[in-house]
Amino acid sequence: MIRVGIYGYGNLGRGVEASVYKNSDMELVAVFTRRNPSDLIIKTKNVPVVSCNDVLAWREKIDVMIICGGSATDLPEQTPYLAKYFNVVDSFDTHAKIPEHFSNVDDCAKEAGKIALISAGWDPGMFSLNRLYASAVLPDGKDYTFWGKGVSQGHSDAIRRIDGVVDARQYTIPKEDALSRVRNGENPELSTRDKHLRECFVVVEEGADHKKIENEIKTMPNYFADYDTVVHFISAEELKLNHSGIPHGGFVIRSGNTGFNNENSHIIEYSLKLDSNPEFTASVIAAYARAIYKLSLEGVNGCKTVFDIAPSYLTAMSNEEIRAHLL
Amino acid sequence: MIRVGIYGYGNLGRGVEASVYKNSDMELVAVFTRRNPSDLIIKTKNVPVVSCNDVLAWREKIDVMIICGGSATDLPEQTPYLAKYFNVVDSFDTHAKIPEHFSNVDDCAKEAGKIALISAGWDPGMFSLNRLYASAVLPDGKDYTFWGKGVSQGHSDAIRRIDGVVDARQYTIPKEDALSRVRNGENPELSTRDKHLRECFVVVEEGADHKKIENEIKTMPNYFADYDTVVHFISAEELKLNHSGIPHGGFVIRSGNTGFNNENSHIIEYSLKLDSNPEFTASVIAAYARAIYKLSLEGVNGCKTVFDIAPSYLTAMSNEEIRAHLL
Numbered sequence: 001m002i003r004v005g006i007y008g009y010g011n012l013g014r015g016v017e018a019s020v021y022k023n024s025d026m027e028l029v030a031v032f033t034r035r036n037p038s039d040l041i042i043k044t045k046n047v048p049v050v051s052c053n054d055v056l057a058w059r060e061k062i063d064v065m066i067i068c069g070g071s072a073t074d075l076p077e078q079t080p081y082l083a084k085y086f087n088v089v090d091s092f093d094t095h096a097k098i099p100e101h102f103s104n105v106d107d108c109a110k111e112a113g114k115i116a117l118i119s120a121g122w123d124p125g126m127f128s129l130n131r132l133y134a135s136a137v138l139p140d141g142k143d144y145t146f147w148g149k150g151v152s153q154g155h156s157d158a159i160r161r162i163d164g165v166v167d168a169r170q171y172t173i174p175k176e177d178a179l180s181r182v183r184n185g186e187n188p189e190l191s192t193r194d195k196h197l198r199e200c201f202v203v204v205e206e207g208a209d210h211k212k213i214e215n216e217i218k219t220m221p222n223y224f225a226d227y228d229t230v231v232h233f234i235s236a237e238e239l240k241l242n243h244s245g246i247p248h249g250g251f252v253i254r255s256g257n258t259g260f261n262n263e264n265s266h267i268i269e270y271s272l273k274l275d276s277n278p279e280f281t282a283s284v285i286a287a288y289a290r291a292i293y294k295l296s297l298e299g300v301n302g303c304k305t306v307f308d309i310a311p312s313y314l315t316a317m318s319n320e321e322i323r324a325h326l327l
Numbered sequence: 328m329i330r331v332g333i334y335g336y337g338n339l340g341r342g343v344e345a346s347v348y349k350n351s352d353m354e355l356v357a358v359f360t361r362r363n364p365s366d367l368i369i370k371t372k373n374v375p376v377v378s379c380n381d382v383l384a385w386r387e388k389i390d391v392m393i394i395c396g397g398s399a400t401d402l403p404e405q406t407p408y409l410a411k412y413f414n415v416v417d418s419f420d421t422h423a424k425i426p427e428h429f430s431n432v433d434d435c436a437k438e439a440g441k442i443a444l445i446s447a448g449w450d451p452g453m454f455s456l457n458r459l460y461a462s463a464v465l466p467d468g469k470d471y472t473f474w475g476k477g478v479s480q481g482h483s484d485a486i487r488r489i490d491g492v493v494d495a496r497q498y499t500i501p502k503e504d505a506l507s508r509v510r511n512g513e514n515p516e517l518s519t520r521d522k523h524l525r526e527c528f529v530v531v532e533e534g535a536d537h538k539k540i541e542n543e544i545k546t547m548p549n550y551f552a553d554y555d556t557v558v559h560f561i562s563a564e565e566l567k568l569n570h571s572g573i574p575h576g577g578f579v580i581r582s583g584n585t586g587f588n589n590e591n592s593h594i595i596e597y598s599l600k601l602d603s604n605p606e607f608t609a610s611v612i613a614a615y616a617r618a619i620y621k622l623s624l625e626g627v628n629g630c631k632t633v634f635d636i637a638p639s640y641l642t643a644m645s646n647e648e649i650r651a652h653l654l
Contacts, residue, residue, distance in 0.1 A: 018586050022467050043587055099651050119654055126460070126595075128654045129638055133453070135653070136614040136641035137607075140349050183600075258610055259345050260370055264602035266610075268453075271598075273510075275591035280464075283585055283593075287463040307649055311456055312634040314463035320426070322634055326462070327425050327446055327455045 001025060002293045004286075005058060007032045007082065008068035009040060009049075011246070012091065015282030016066050017043055023286055025316045029061055059085050063296070064289040066090075076101060083109040083116040083303075087296045089289050091121040091281055098124070098305075106303035115296050117304045120288040121281040122272055123147070127252045129306050130270040134254035138266060141256020144182045146174035146195060150248025150277060158223045159200055162216050164208035167236060169243040173197040174251065185255045185265045191226075198229045201243050203236045248277035287314040328352060329620045331613075332385060334359045334409065335395035336367060336376075338573070339418065342609030343393050344370055350613055352643045356388055386412050390623070391616040393417075403428060410436040410443040410630075414623045416616050418448040418608055425451070425632075433630035442623050444631045447615040448608040449599055450474070454579050456633050457597040461581035465593060468583020471509045473501035473522060477575025477604060485550045486527055489543050491535035494563060496570040500524040501578065512582045512592045518553075525556040528570050530563045575604035614641040 004026050006013050013031065020026045021044070030050050033040050037049040050058070065086035069075050071094045079090045083105050092101050101118055109116040119125065123145070131143055152172050159168035178195050181188045188194075200217060204210065214231045218224055249272040258264050274280040288306065291313035295304075312319055317326075331347050333340050336358050347355045348371070357377050360367050364376040377385070392413040396405050398421045406417045410432050419428050428445055436443040446452065450472070458470055479499050486495035505522050508515045515521075527544060531537065541558045545551055576599040585591050601607040615633065618640035622631075639646055644653075 015585070021587060022585065024466075095654065098654050099647065102650060124654045126464070129460070130597075131653045132638050132642060132649060133456070136617075136638075137453070137610050139351075139643075258342070258349065258603065258606040260348060264606050266602060266607050267598075267600040269596075269598045269600075270457075271594075271596045273594040273596075275593060276585065279585040279591050280593050283464050290463075305650060305654055307639040307646070307654070308637050310635050310637045311459050311463075315459060316466075319634070322459060323429055323632060324426050326458045327422065327451045327632055327634070 001027045002290060003027060003029045003061060003063045004289060005030050005032060005062040005065040005086070006068060007052070007055070007065055007078065008074070009033050009042065010068060011278040012282060013068035014043070015276070015278040015280075016068060016285060017282075018279055019282040019286035020044075022283070023290070023316070025290070026286065030058055032058075055082070056085055062086055063293050064089060066285055066289055076104070079116065079118060080104045080108040083114055084112045085114070087114050087292050088116045089120055089285055089292055090116075090118050091125070091285060092118045093121060093124055095124065102303050102305070110302045113301050115292050115301050115304065117288050117292050117306070117309070119305055120285045122274075122284060123250065125281070125284050125306055126272070127250065127270070130252040130268075131254075132307060134252070134256075134268045134270075138254055138256025138258070138268065140258070140262070141254050141266075142187045144190070144195075144253045144255075145250065146179060146253075147250040148172040148174050148196065148248070150250070150274070151243075151246050153246075155198065155200075155223055158220060159202060159217055162213055164205050164213055165202060166205055167203040167239055169201045169239060171199045171201075173199055179251065179253075182253050182255060183267060183269065185267055187255055193227055196227060198224055198227045200229065200231045201234050201239060202231060203239050204233060245275065246277045247275055248280075249273045290314060290316065328354045329617060330354060330356045330388060330390045331616060332357050332359060332389040332392040332413070333395060334379070334382070334392055334405065335401065336360050336369065337395060338605040339609060340395035341370070342603070342605040342607075343395060343612060345606055346609040346613035347371075349610070350617070350643070352617070353613065357385055359385075382409070383412060389413055390620050391416060393612055393616055403431070406443065406445060407431045407435040410441055411439045412441070414441050414619050415443045416447055416612055416619055417443075417445050418452075418612060419445045420448060420451055422451065429630050429632070437629045440628050442619050442628050442631065444615050444619050444633070444636070446632055447612045449601075449611060450577065452608070452611050452633055453599070454577065454597070457579040457595075458581075459634055461579070461583075461595045461597075465581055465583030465585070465595065467585070467589070468581050468593075469514045471517070471522075471580045471582075472577065473506060473580075474577040475499035475501050475523065475575065477577070477601070478570075478573050480573075482525065482527075482550055485547060486529060486544055489540055491532050491540055492529060493532055494530040494566055496528045496566060498526045498528075500526055506578065506580075509580050509582060510594060510596065512594055514582055520554055523554060525551055525554045527556065527558045528561050528566060529558060530566050531560060572602065573604045574602055575607075576600045617641060617643065
């Protein structure tokens with residue numbers, strides 16, 4: 001059994017708990033929290049909730065620590081620190097800062113002889129893998145990534161900060177026309193506006209100025225100004241009834257040519273349709289936790305990404321089984 | 328530059344030649360043939376065509392030999408033999424015999440300190456990878472592989488062997504209804520007949536008995552009897568005009584659930600739409616030839632499959648570049 005610790009118990013931490021439950025070769029041994037441990041009720045029976053302050057006492061009892069903090073401020077601190085004492089996996093997803101995070105974690109893990117994997121999930125993660133495989137196979141081609149239909153937490157939060165807004169849910173939606181052009185091998189140049197639509201469901205205070213709020217949303221720089229944005233005002237009840245899930249997904253498509261005269265074109269498409277963004281992210285993380293565990297037994301150390309892990313490490317099946325049944 | 332040899336110059340060998348041309352870190356150094364070398368004109372200028380009998384003279388001049396023979400009788404002989412002298416890649420695709428082929432090649436490669444990769448291509452190959460990744464990420468789920476729309480060489484050949492048939496082209500077509508049910512997460516049990524349709528374009532001799540030939544096709548065991556089969560009789564000109572390409576493709580879909588009560592479902596879909604089956608297969612092989620070359624420099628030996636190769640080995644980009652741009 002692979003002994004797993006969960007560090008941080010928000011949406012992602014709860015997702016990891018559910019994923020460990022689905023993997024019969026893994027067991028959850030502790031959940032670590034910054035909150036008061038006695039205030040936290042977790043789903044798994046007979047597993048202790050422990051204060052983050054006591055984490056080092058668990059060094060010999062955990063094979064892989066899955067760090068479920070946020071990328072903005074938690075993970076840049078937590079992952080390098082914990083990599084000094086544990087094999088770790090995180091889902092760091094600030095794409096622009098990955099090289100810096102990698103380097104920090106690599107230093108700590110190498111010094112401690114531990115192995116770390118950063119940026120597991122679906123983007124970064126499964127989407128990254130598909131961008132790499134597709135570009136290696138079709139070097140003369142063009143990559144497209146579309147996200148959605150799904151809830152963007154960041155955009156929903158941005159709307160909630162507007163005066164008069166009580167709650168909001170924002171969906172990122174890929175534009176069908178852009179998707180079709182890419183799938184047809186047209187290799188289009190697509191602007192931000194061409195690729196995605198933003199649809200917002202907004203609950204406002206009584207007497208709030210709908211026109212003004214709608215305008216504030218649509219003109220918000222970085223978040224909405226560069227997109228076609230649709231705003232619906234709905235009741236709190238309707239939001240709860242129809243928009244309480246956290247679905248997401250998307251598409252990675254590469255269109256490329258082969259032949260001495262580029263005479264043949266090919267489309268590689270990978271897509272995800274997810275009922276629960278955090279549970280799927282957690283499922284990817286669990287598979288990589290297994291890989292990290294196996295590699296730690298081989299004495300491998302330092303920081304890794306999904307690019308560095310041979311696929312066979314992800315599965316509980318033996319190499320003989322996967323060659324016989326999946327190849 | 329990675330010095331590549333091509334062993335066998337049929338459709339796949341020509342595809343590999345075109346792929347090497349698309350990869351700026353590779354150069355073709357020789358094509359080996361069982362035919363009389365002077366009878367063979369290849370596309371690349373100033374590259375020698377050499378008799379298979381003289382292949383051992385090229386041991387020091389080739390980094391990776393790409394073996395382009397057929398799986399039925401060529402590769403079971405050629406790959407173990409050549410793995411004694413070269414790093415090799417093949418596209419062995421008889422799924423049921425992969426374990427035996429792996430073992431034979433592994434013995435020869437290990438003894439010689441060479442590295443070999445078998446079964447590169449798209450199925451086995453990219454489809455296998457996607458079956459593995461998806462099953463590792465969603466352990467509680469179900470896999471579906473659909474092929475087509477595309478030309479099946481084996482089925483076309485089977486029709487050509489019927490008395491009175493001059494030429495034929497058979498397309499394997501996934502059934503839309505089955506695809507939709509899988510994409511909807513219904514996890515259906517699908518029979519052979521439910522999944523694929525077989526469409527045949529057949530040219531017959533003058534005065535041939537259409538009814539009889541159509542019946543012979545539709546009732547042919549293994550090839551057609553278990554499928555819904557559509558037969559069209561067309562002229563040789565029409566066959567040449569509309570059916571001379573070798574397109575193919577298909578879908579690998581996994582539908583699975585997460586959550587303590589399976590409350591969330593997820594669909595992972597990978598699909599290929601290929602103008603040229605052999606050129607795309609060759610493109611995958613070229614990327615794995617690069618991986619094999621890099622691993623040989625690290626002193627790795629023995630037989631590998633796509634499951635054993637970390638994705639970073641496939642690309643000409645550095646690890647820093649892929650982390651910065653593709654993760």
